[in-house]
Amino acid sequence: MRDRGVDGQLQIHEIEDDGPDRARCVVRCVGGVVRTGDRLDGGRLTVERIHRYRSVTVDALTPPHAALVLLSGPGVPDLRPWLVVSTTGPRPRAPR
Numbered sequence: 427m428r429d430r431g432v433d434g435q436l437q438i439h440e441i442e443d444d445g446p447d448r449a450r451c452v453v454r455c456v457g458g459v460v461r462t463g464d465r466l467d468g469g470r471l472t473v474e475r476i477h478r479y480r481s482v483t484v485d486a487l488t489p490p491h492a493a494l495v496l497l498s499g500p501g502v503p504d505l506r507p508w509l510v511v512s513t514t515g516p517r518p519r520a521p522r
Contacts, residue, residue: 433457433512433514434487436511437453437456437510438509439507448498449496449502449505450496451494452493454489454490454492455490455491456489459486459487460476460486466497466501466511467501468501470504471511473496
């Protein structure tokens, strides 16, 4: 079940370049739920993948969990440690 009215929020801890407009980031979820495909930072970032463990990919991340997240988009060069990015825009409803 999704928290309505609560934006998903990721706090960036480490950033590793993964090519043009792509980065692998160690993050901590500090609010709401962040899902694969979510748009962050005013739509300038997209959550491509979430790895909870080295070989375990998940579809969502909730507080207070940490993960390695693949982000893409024109906002990648602006990422900095301790920055908090939030989900934006309409999010599709999770299947039941």
